Amino acid sequence: MSLGKILIVDDDANLLELIAMRLESAGYDVMAAREEDHAVAALKAGAFDLCIVDLMLSNRDGITLMEEFRAVNPEVPTIILTAHGSIENAVEAMRRGAYSYLTKPFEPRDLLLQIERALENRNLNSEIKRLKVLLHEQFDFANIIARSAKMRSVLDVVTRIAKLDSTVHIHGESGTGKELIAKAIHLASHRKDKPFVALNCAALPETLLESELFGHEKGAFTGAVKSTRGLFTQAHGGTLFLDEIGDMPLSTQSKVLRVLQERQFYPVGSEVPIEVDVRVIAATNKDLEELVKKGVFRDDLFYRIHVIPIFLPPLRDRKEDIVPLVEHFLKKCSQQMKKDVKGIVPEGLRKLMLHEWPGNVRELENTVEYSVAMTQKEIVTEEYILQGKSVSSEAGHGLAADKQSGSDDTMKPLKDARDAFERDYLVQVLSMTDGNVSQAAKLAGKYRADFYDLLKKHDLKADDFKKPKSVANSP
Template identity: 55%
Template sequence: MERERILVVDDDQSILEILRIRLESEGYEVNVVSNRDEALNLARECMFDLALVDLKLAEGDKDGIYLMQELHQINAETPIIILTAYGTINSAVDAMKRGAYSYLTKPFDHHDLFLQIKNGLEKSSLAREVKRLKALVDKKYGINHIIGKSRKMLEVLDKTHRAAETDSNVYIYGESGTGKELIAKSLHLLSPRKDRPFVAINCASIPEGLLESELFGYEKGAFTGATGRKKGLFSQAHTGTLFLDEISETPASMQVRLLRVLEERQFQPLGSEKVVSVDVRIVAASNKNIGKEMEKGSFREDLYYRLHVIPISLPPLRERKEDIPLLADHFMDKFSREKGKDSKGLSSGAIQKLLSYDWPGNVRELENTIEYAVAMSDGGLIEQDLILQARKTENGEFKSLKEARDDFEKDYISRALTLTGGNVSKAAGLVKKYRADFYDLLKKHNLKPSEFKNLR
């Protein structure tokens, strides 16, 4: 393996010498320089994996923060650790804000020095790998938002890519949180239908009585309360893709209707004489084993075979652990940007913790864990205690951000229902959600509108 290369810039020869000896004895390749010009020349000539830069440089060389920014112009990815003398902590904090990876106060603590270097190198190699991987997947498949290097994930990407070129129905199976919706959307974006609509429906969240009108639409006066015409999701998805999520939860009566539409590619909206023809590509997903549902008799065999033309099976995260550090780094970047935090990556201890956990909630759980850690960190490196805290919440010791948010959501939706006396349309209007989405929320929190009728 190639040795990692570290640049050290300090105007004090004795410090340079000490650092060179210590770092070389740890197996790093080291270049030491005493001024700005030499540092810049070297950085232009070769790639450094990390740099240590003294805050105070010789007269006429500006300061270490300025040099750090110049080095970042040459290579933005290099983590830079600022060396400071005791009493200049404020400038060191300023350096962090301007992009330093971390800082060390002289005289250094041996252990601290090596730990910071190790973490910095890990972050830079991880960041480089994520970048390289995204570029690779982008070049090969034309998608750059799916992370994964495991053989199993690469097979999924390959299959998705191939399926996208056809117009056949696709069935995506995977445990909860494995990325089924992400794959369904990618499939659409890779297909010739990419500029046409992608319409998703969660079959489990719509009450049985409403599923038909949601899917096929209705004419004015089709039933009491149908005061206008409504276009169903099948029509909305015309020439595009219709994503039927949680297909295993479709009631039996609806399964018959679906089968007929898939066979004939046409249907009649409720209360309409006219037959409507549609051209849609169907992608269905489920976290249940539909084969078993079929044996139990709760899923129609004929519909199953209609949908199951190209099956794509998403592996659980515990079966592709090599993807965990990459996904973690990806989410870390995402949430740092979103929350305006200056996160410096995960410590090796934190990564170990992530690797040793089984992730029953898969990628979604990992995403929540990282969001929590970023939200709770005060910038800088994320240590394992934050990961532990996020995990602990599962045992009820402290709520995760997601749980806290879910609790708030349930309370908020309940208040809207109370205010409107359990009128779903009005409550949905109040919280500015589409009715279908609002039904999702009701189902998610197990709320029954009828129970809110006389509360006010």
């Protein structure tokens, strides 16, 4: 395998051949060019790791050529060869971005050493770049808890689609984090320094909704005493988040469709179109396809919106997220309330794990907030956790006052029900032992090996339940 691909440019044919031979025998892939134009063409055509350029070429000087190289591919380092006595030129070359220089005649060993260093440095640079990107992403997602595989794949999609301009449709039950994800997409996009504008389409009657979205001219309707800019205009260059889009009246839907198709619209009462560059993210907790079938949502708008669908699963289907979410909210709430609440007793955590969470993450957040407000101890006791609420998988059906989902589904086949229970159970023991397999296996009354088999069956990883320093630990 080649150590790297090197392009050498020198008008001295003998020297060129000599260097090429040396480098080839040292394990590099070499392309030697006597003519500058050949060299530029070669660089454009292939991926090189390094260039070596003679400063005194017959037609151009090496610095100009180096700059042409850099224009083609700025990542490729260049080593300059100079004749004895032209140090000033060499220094000038370095100033203009050469990696290093060698004065002729040079020891082949010195050249090899320089090459090695330049390549190492290049790898380091690309590693630093990669880490910076990673850091940036983590920074943007720092407030989003995603321990479950389901949520991690949501974040994965978010990372991949953030930089595109396609419309996104986020759907999921109430409180699953739709707005949070919409903001994360905005923050991870090139639009992040432009506005993120949100509108709840269910909150306004039709006429108000339209003037809110598109703005209106003075006198367009009674009460329109001055003209206003609509949200589409305010969001120009940024992102418009249309929450509860399923509740948008049909007439407004067709206007939104036109903006998505033509990138322009007319303010209410105006004949002058306004052009905008806006990325639309829509959210629903309803089944839009169902609404399309019923005829209350336009199918063409549905297809416009549903370009990138993101489904946020209900919390009861990703119980792995409960404990880290609890830690996250405990920290946040105790900071806000200036208290020093460190955790929840194991029995309290167990209740949280067993609850079905019809209100999803928001309900969990409220539950934790309540417990932090009430407690006078560092560790929240059980009494402040889900007081008076049924813990459904144990309490059975019928008692939960706020149940909308989860318990009203039809009977599952016994095997599916057992599997679901088994998975929940594993998530629980792993959550409570912070991913300590020995302890978890012991709690479950299983041998370690059998326990591992079970984890594998349910695609769970003990490591995902480990944490550096916990605030939810009992003393």
